[in-house]
Amino acid sequence: MQGGAGFNSVPSTVPLDKSRVLDVKPLRSLKPIFSTSHEAPPYVCATPDGPFPLGFSPFYPFNTPPSPPPPPEPVRSVADPAPIRSFRTPGTESNGLGTMNRDASSGGRRRPGRPRSGRSDRKAKKYHIVAPLADYVAPISSSQREDGSKEAVDLVMRHFDGLRRRLSQLDDSKEVPSGLARRSDLRAVNLMMSKGFRTNMRKRVGAVPGIEIGDIFFFRMEMCAVGLHAQSMGGIDWFNVKGDLEEETLAVSIVSSGYYNDDAEDKDVLVYSGQGGGAGLQKGRQTSDQKLERGNLALDRSMRRSSQIRVIRGMSDGTTPGTKIYVYDGLYIIQESWIEKAESGAGTFKYKLVRMPGQADAFGLWKMVGKWKEDPSSRPGLILPDLTSGAETISVCLVNDFDNEKGPAYFTYCSTPKHSKAFGLLQTYGCGCQKGCAPGDLNCSCIRKNNGDLPYTTGGVLVIQKQLVYECSASCPCGPLCKNRVAQGGIKIRMEVFKTKNRGWGLRAYEPIRSGTFICEYAGDIIDKARLKQKVHEGENDEYIFDTSRVHEPVKWNYEPALLGEDGTDDSSEDPEVQPQLIISANDIGNVARFMNHSCEPNVFWQPVVWEEGGQAFLHIAFYALKHIPPMAELTYDYGVVPKDSDVGGAAYRKRKCLCGSSKCRGYFGL
DNA sequence: GCGGCGTCAACTTT
DNA sequence: CAAAGTTGACGCCG
Numbered sequence: 001m002q003g004g005a006g007f008n009s010v011p012s013t014v015p016l017d018k019s020r021v022l023d024v025k026p027l028r029s030l031k032p033i034f035s036t037s038h039e040a041p042p043y044v045c046a047t048p049d050g051p052f053p054l055g056f057s058p059f060y061p062f063n064t065p066p067s068p069p070p071p072p073e074p075v076r077s078v079a080d081p082a083p084i085r086s087f088r089t090p091g092t093e094s095n096g097l098g099t100m101n102r103d104a105s106s107g108g109r110r111r112p113g114r115p116r117s118g119r120s121d122r123k124a125k126k127y128h129i130v131a132p133l134a135d136y137v138a139p140i141s142s143s144q145r146e147d148g149s150k151e152a153v154d155l156v157m158r159h160f161d162g163l164r165r166r167l168s169q170l171d172d173s174k175e176v177p178s179g180l181a182r183r184s185d186l187r188a189v190n191l192m193m194s195k196g197f198r199t200n201m202r203k204r205v206g207a208v209p210g211i212e213i214g215d216i217f218f219f220r221m222e223m224c225a226v227g228l229h230a231q232s233m234g235g236i237d238w239f240n241v242k243g244d245l246e247e248e249t250l251a252v253s254i255v256s257s258g259y260y261n262d263d264a265e266d267k268d269v270l271v272y273s274g275q276g277g278g279a280g281l282q283k284g285r286q287t288s289d290q291k292l293e294r295g296n297l298a299l300d301r302s303m304r305r306s307s308q309i310r311v312i313r314g315m316s317d318g319t320t321p322g323t324k325i326y327v328y329d330g331l332y333i334i335q336e337s338w339i340e341k342a343e344s345g346a347g348t349f350k351y352k353l354v355r356m357p358g359q360a361d362a363f364g365l366w367k368m369v370g371k372w373k374e375d376p377s378s379r380p381g382l383i384l385p386d387l388t389s390g391a392e393t394i395s396v397c398l399v400n401d402f403d404n405e406k407g408p409a410y411f412t413y414c415s416t417p418k419h420s421k422a423f424g425l426l427q428t429y430g431c432g433c434q435k436g437c438a439p440g441d442l443n444c445s446c447i448r449k450n451n452g453d454l455p456y457t458t459g460g461v462l463v464i465q466k467q468l469v470y471e472c473s474a475s476c477p478c479g480p481l482c483k484n485r486v487a488q489g490g491i492k493i494r495m496e497v498f499k500t501k502n503r504g505w506g507l508r509a510y511e512p513i514r515s516g517t518f519i520c521e522y523a524g525d526i527i528d529k530a531r532l533k534q535k536v537h538e539g540e541n542d543e544y545i546f547d548t549s550r551v552h553e554p555v556k557w558n559y560e561p562a563l564l565g566e567d568g569t570d571d572s573s574e575d576p577e578v579q580p581q582l583i584i585s586a587n588d589i590g591n592v593a594r595f596m597n598h599s600c601e602p603n604v605f606w607q608p609v610v611w612e613e614g615g616q617a618f619l620h621i622a623f624y625a626l627k628h629i630p631p632m633a634e635l636t637y638d639y640g641v642v643p644k645d646s647d648v649g650g651a652a653y654r655k656r657k658c659l660c661g662s663s664k665c666r667g668y669f670g671l
Numbered sequence: 672g673c674g675g676c677g678t679c680a681a682c683t684t685t
Numbered sequence: 686c687a688a689a690g691t692t693g694a695c696g697c698c699g
Contacts (some may be wrong), residue, residue, distance in 0.1 A: 234684090
């Protein structure tokens with residue numbers, strides 16, 4: 001419990017430790033950069049360290065040039081263009097299995113569990129809109145490809161979803177009809193896998209490095225890419241294990257997604273149906289008895305061995321109907337199995353899986369949170385059903401189930417920042433689109449402002465982080481349904497403000513949050529630097545300052561443009577004179593953002609967004625999900641640190657001891 | 672025994 | 686909603 005102090009040993013170094021930056025970028029900046037924008041200059045040369053041409057200067061820390069590539073992880077030489085899958089090590093896991101029971105029905109039939117090398121030339125043919133750079137090398141070592149880590153999993157997840165969002169954005173702009181070619185998930189995973197950009201390929205019984213119970217996934221392909229469940233469609237994943245005498249097949253993971261009539265009511269027990277025999281829900285399929293082969297056989301063998309099985313629970317996502325979310329629910333053991341007659345009379349295997357004790361709640365938590373959402377009064381420790389007193393369109397609970405504190409210090413809830421005319425930007429930019437702004441419509445001046453792209457894709461998910469996002473606003477005739485109005489719409493996610501163990505009050509959500517989803521903006525009083533200095537000078541203890549001039553770790557969120565043959569320059573700033581600088585104090589007035597704590601390993605990032613109010617454009621600070629965030633995970637972002645040369649005095653202002661507890665903790669953050 | 676290639680099945684996805 | 690689409694397992698062959 002108190003061990004947290006250990007994480008906070010104070011490093012004497014400046015927090016920006018480039019050597020820790022995992023983000024490996026190809027040397028693409030050394031070659032001429034062709035802009036993909038229709039508006040931007042056609043040809044720009046820049047080296048990673050600058051100098052940058054006019055209008056391209058990275059005045060934001062997250063645009064700092066890529067750090068020098070780390071020690072070349074086993075980079076394959078050109079002379080060794082081995083197919084990626086040949087990296088796979090032989091599946092010689094023993095798993096401590098003793099003697100194998102010979103089973104005539106199968107054991108003898110199976111061939112040795114040697115690694116199969118799939119065809120490396122298998123690629124999507126028609127959906128490659130742009131070819132990935134041929135010489136692109138994924139920032140994954142061959143050993144990480146087999147056995148991953150938190151870092152490797154994060155990296156793969158980040159790039160998969162980033163690519164997917166970008167491909168989806170391109171589809172939007174080309175008006176690709178829904179259904180057919182719109183499988184951005186498949187195309188994204190194709191690009192990644194063709195470059196060996198994946199992890200945990202080695203199959204294993206039990207936990208997967210870098211994947212925690214409760215982690216959520218929005219696509220089956222995501223689970224393939226990180227090695228949680230290697231089957232792209234199949235519900236049962238298994239492999240052949242070499243025992244002392246002979247090999248046997250063992251299940252490693254299952255996905256229960258409601259296709260069969262699984263009984264998934266109990267949070268610790270799952271009755272899972274075997275595969276095959278056409279026993280699924282799909283209509284018009286012949287049904288026959290399921291056979292004890294493939295996954296069914298593997299489950300049977302796992303049961304006999306009491307071998308652990310990873311369970312992934314799929315469920316429909318209440319927030320975005322039609323989509324499915326997968327939750328890794330930890331390890332189960334099969335207690336018994338039997339054959340049941342389906343309605344059609346066909347035999348179906350049933351396996352009763354029981355959750356191993358002592359694991360963190362995952363699926364169970366979902367069920368609980370679902371109840372709280374429907375009836376906030378059922379939430380233990382509820383103090384206020386709506387902290388916002390109706391200022392937001394949805395309510396935010398105030399909860400303390402930790403100690404007796406009755407609530408945070410007094411403040412006035414306000415959903416938007418208090419801008420004054422003086423903080424307005426010089427230029428307005430409203431478009432003239434009569435309906436909704438169409439992605440890809442370069443006649444739309446708002447889209448042109450965003451480098452030719454509508455910054456959001458389906459469901460209001462931000463595609464990339466950039467210097468500035470320009471949203472449509474009141475002065476545009478496109479109307480409130482325009483897809484380029486997200487942050488201005490206020491919070492849409494059900495959240496609670498809760499008492500943390502050691503960091504005061506915090507913020508977390510009752511819903512799963514997809515990476516790139518808008519969470520909230522930072523509301524408060526907009527103040528200038530002189531006012532900030534004054535506050536510090538007068539010893540006013542304002543712990544609710546948001547200041548863009550703090551030095552922030554470059555946020556690593558965007559996809560790898562080289563995988564799409566793009567150069568990745570952010571040339572979106574048509575107004576180089578617009579300095580996205582802002583200081584907001586949420587001490588007296590503010591919204592839920594003031595409760596978001598700092599973390600050195602955050603799951604939320606901030607992004608400057610502009611929209612117009614009363615004929616003037618104003619800058620806002622909007623927060624978006626940095627990764628998929630499961631319900632009840634605390635929302636945190638990186639506060640950054642006050643730069644050394646800051647003329648805002650006061651040691652207390654400059655540094656605060658960090659309690660984030662992350663293994664990557666820098667020790668301090670600014671406040 | 673290894674590796675290439677064809678086929679098959681599968682609780683997907685829009 | 687039906688059909689396109691993927692991976693990995695398996696089987697055959699040289």
